[in-house]
Amino acid sequence: MTTPVATPWILGLTGGIGSGKSAAAEHFTKLGVDLIDADHAARWVVESGRPALARIAEHFGSGVLQPDGQLDRAALRKLIFDVPAERLWLEALLHPLIAEEIRDHLARARSPYAILVSPLLIESGQYSMTQRILVIDVPQSLQIQRTLQRDGISEQQVQAILKAQSSREDRLNHADDVLVNDQDLAWLQGEVERLHHFYLTLRGGRS
Missing domain, CATH: 3.40.50.300 (P-loop containing nucleotide triphosphate hydrolases)
Structure with a gap:
């Protein structure tokens, strides 16, 4: 008799522009986690x-x-x-x-859990599809600096994007887990691996 496959629980992954959520998401997929990007x-x-x-x-x-x-x-x-x-x-x-x-x-x-990556996870109400929320957080000055380097847009445009996205406080209020991404990529990947091992121990997303 085949054992029924348990339905994966859903982790919502979000963060403001320039927070590094795409780099975090990419590392989760390398660890074998199924992922859907709302974008x-x-x-x-x-x-x-x-x-x-x-x-x-x-x-x-x-x-x-x-x-x-x-x-x-x-x-x-x-x-x-x-x-x-x-x-x-x-x-x-x-x-x-x-x-x-x-x-x-x-x-x-x-996979044992799956990820919904969405920059507007909170604002769009998509978080209602998830059982747990991970916020990739970053100090605003670093957020602006990274986005300017990456996208080659003006600081004014970055500020406009920041205004349109939900406030950092609002995101953090919804978070079950917060990863402050203010170090290098290797450090971020190490933190993703640490969280991944923890998530594999959860059944349903809330510890």
């Missing part, structure tokens, strides 16, 4: 031929499409950036579809 799910739901893209083009006009029929993200961003009502319309369309895509992927996970 990837957000891209999949608006791929050419998906119903969401047709709805977006119908609502905003064909100016949001590239000549090859793909979504022109920059054009769409411009349209919704200064118009809260349009941004809310888009979120109301996409958030349920993204959540469905994420659930679908998590349901196929085979």
